Amino acid sequence: MSIRLGVPSKGRLMDKTFAWFAERGIEMRRTGSEREYAAEVAGADIDLRLLSAGEIPRELASGRIHLGVTGSDLVQERIPAWEQAVEVVAEMGFGHADLIVAVPTCWVDVSTLDDLDAVAAQFRQRHGYRLRIATKYHRLVRDFLREAGVADYRLVDSQGATEGTVAHGTAEAIADITSTGETLRANNLKILEDGLIHRSEATLFRARGAEWKAHERQALSEFFSRLGLD
Template structure:
């Protein structure tokens, strides 16, 4: 019987949607037939069972060994007691979505409070209250910044209303664009960013060390994830060119600034109805930023029939983060 590997994913909100979209883009579609169900499968990884949990619970579950792997925000790991636990290891520190920042935000009318130092002076005149879901991170930040006489009020829900309702004087919360803060007449303090966060992949150290199936599933996850991230914004360009030899075609390609490809272009003889003739097929990879210039340069050196398609994966050798993981698990370079 195949060993089951347990992967925890966020169960609610934008983080759930972005995680499912990200995995689907990696070729790791999650088969969740009922939106109310809390288990699912990944057809590309038949030994993996998906469990949906609140993001804040995932680091705790991974630390306890209740699940083997988990995707959550770095902010939830940093806030959790699991951050200081040797049982949790960060496998991939930046999945490229769920970006946000944990910031101190004060009412706009506090004109004399623009920086954290200003906040400290304001608090010295009388105890202030800060509403947050991140009591550990906020308490640590305030202590390190030398801000005293601030009482942390732990709260859930829409914290932006706390100063208006009156149960806190200012807030410390996650923001992506700052729009919600502005709509509630709040503004971030200069120097008041506590941390920057995005989605991460974490694992239970003991499971990775003692269960080869968990390590192998992690390797497969990283293969698809890193190949997908490497391919983001990359395009494959195909074109036809006339030329006397492969050296002639290569010389013309390398005379242009945006036609380098990954290691270089692929050049192959092209067979037409009239025979091989003097036609060559070329293909190379270019970034979105280079794409227009690359197409223009191919035309300039005699290219025609240019076809462009997005790249889904770029697989290199063993994934970099898998190599790092092996080093971390073995405890040596």
């Protein structure tokens, strides 16, 4: 059995992953049509799997894949105690995005987490319910706000178009990924000065829990030396 490597199945993350490996002499190529999600690595004993970027953390955590490429935000959000389950092999230098907390630009008195905490307490007194923060990053946001001492809020789940929730009246603030900042600007939102939760980057991870047979360890060490990683 060969090493099972999961990579993103579409879009920029897939293209840049293929390019990253190609620059290091590992040619990945699709073997079927666009929609077949089949691919192979030329000249290496690698079982290449095209997977949803969002599902790669689970595949790593379960050990169904030995190695996986995905955003560090997705691994940290989706794997409890992620450092025990996976190891960072390489930060790949693309897929940069910041997970941040943002509030309406018109909240002129709110520019830090302390301000948000104060506003959240007032909000609850005034409205009888907690200030709502829309996000799909529940674990990372909860941990971050706990550390920052922000308590009087509740998370509302948003799996997409999160910046729109404030205008739509389903949340007062958001925590989401941003890269150019255009979506935030278009939705009249501003990032809190100390509101950076995580700097995400496409990362190659190794599953600590995957079963490594002797010949797989050997194949891995050859693969890493071809990549210039040892």
